[in-house]
Amino acid sequence: MTNHYDVIVVGAGSMGMAAGYYLARQGVKVLLVDAFDPPHDQGSHYGDTRIIRHAYGEGREYVPLALRSQVLWNDLEKKTHHKIFMQAGAMGFGEKGDAPFIDEGIASGKAYNLDVERFTGAALKERFPGLQIPDNYDAFYEPNSGFLFSENCIQAYRDLAEHHGAEFSINDPVRDIEAYDDSVKVMTEKSIFTADKLVISAGSWSGKIAAKVGLDLPLVPSRQPVAWFEANESLFNANAFPTFMVEIPNGENRAIYYGFPSFGGCGVKVGRHEYVDAIDPDTMNGEFGSNENDEGHIREFLDKFMPKASGALKKGVICKYTRTPDGHFIIDKHPVHAHISIAAGFSGHGFKFASVVGEILSQLTISGRTDHDISIFRLNRPGLMGTKVAGNERKYFK
Incomplete structure (x- = not known):
């Protein structure tokens, strides 16, 4: 060398x-x-999988980059023996009129003529019966998205x-x-x-x-717990259920949860996006469960919105986010x-x-x-x- x-x-x-x-x-x-x-x-x-969405709640400026990324991921899969992408679809839902992340996801899909269908909570439950959400929630579903094997x-x-x-x-x-x-x-x-x-x-x-x-640089590394749970496979496997982003009230703020369907019996995977536990990456405790919130707030979300995916904890890991202001x-x-x-x-x-x-x-x-x-x-x-x-x-x- x-x-x-x-x-x-x-x-x-x-x-x-x-x-x-x-x-x-x-x-x-x-x-x-x-x-x-x-x-x-x-x-x-780390953690096996990552969502890829094209309609983008973080801002429509990301949509062209998301679409180009998808082209490049598809190209990578053709060049290698590794499985790169699974088209499971992506959905998002939140309170009507009080979920800006969901609103922007819908608006960005419309702005770029993406294949994005808007739903009420009632209609989304009919489409995906594993959900338990209020009828008046606002929601969207994007069939061409899915997840990457990171x-x-x-x-x-x-x-x-x-x-x-x-x-x-x-x-x-x-x-x-x-x-x-x-x-x-x-x-x-x-x-x-x-x-x-x-x-x-x-x-x-x-x-x-x-x-x-x-x-x-104003970078804040943070500790991100992610967990897999036993689920009703007929309702939550990747052929029946998409990836998801969910925005719900959390006191004066909003909580955003994300997750993946089960495939190969791995269970439903869930994390909480905006949860910040700032760390030094050199000294972080990487043991899942060392913080009482590692499983707790994720379990509360599942119990409320996807109770038939709130089975026994199968696995938990700690990933890292690095955030800008x-x-x-x-x-x-x-x-x-x-x-x-x-x-x-x-x-x-x-x-x-x-x-x-x-x-x-x-x-x-x-x-x-x-x-x-x-x-x-x-x-x-x-x-x-x-x-x-x-x-x-x-x-x-x-």
Whole structure:
């Protein structure tokens, strides 16, 4: 393994692994460095599956990227022996007039002429009899969506990146980075590497890694419990029930739950999207059940809305989110060192975009621009720059 590269990618998880593949495929000499051995249980790709939705409650700006992602995931499945995507459909529901996430999902589907059908709660229960929801709830169903086998996605991109000549330094934490005018030096536990360009996409460690090149990013890593429950398979298997996003009142705020149907007898998988348990990724307790809320609030949701999926707990795991203040991603070039790109803060809804983010990062790295509209992900957007620290406007370059 030589020590100088065209590009070093720090963080070979969801976005980094995809970027490594797209770079290597174009003949770029690329090294991917990771503190673990991807796919692994320390990243945001952990936990078997991730939803892919096209109608998008987080904002209609995401729809073109979701559609491009789907094309790229389908292409990945054709290139590999790994199963990548299952078309199970996706639905969302919430209180009529008091569920902005659901309203925006419906509106985004209409804006882009997607195959999205609107339902009342009563009609949705008739369509999916495993549900127990009020008749006047507002709902939608999108048949062309479904879920991705997240760890398969990482492995497939890794296999293809290696096939195209990408090199890896795994189980090798980054200790420091020095940025120069036209190059970088990356010092790891095992070695020292240099490159013309750098991509940082280190998941929950992105804030710590970005600080090594002078960026002070408002990233909050958080602990995310997800659990699988025994369910009535005739009602909740993937041929009969879709993935779901549910928005319900929670005091003065709203709670958003998400989940997956059962397949292969795995049980129904459920998590709570907006639940924030801020952590240091280096010291987080990764044992499911060590926090009393790990199962409790998920069980309450199932008991209320899907009681026949609230059987015995089959499995629980802890994943990680890395959130930004406005919930939108960070995908941009370093404000001083344009040969450094960063992708971070995917805020719990980013995995589905890993394929297109990899494409975007490869374009930014090679040409300095991208074909995709990433204006809402810029570092200088109001949702980040408006944060106040000690009475001063936050500056993200030290």
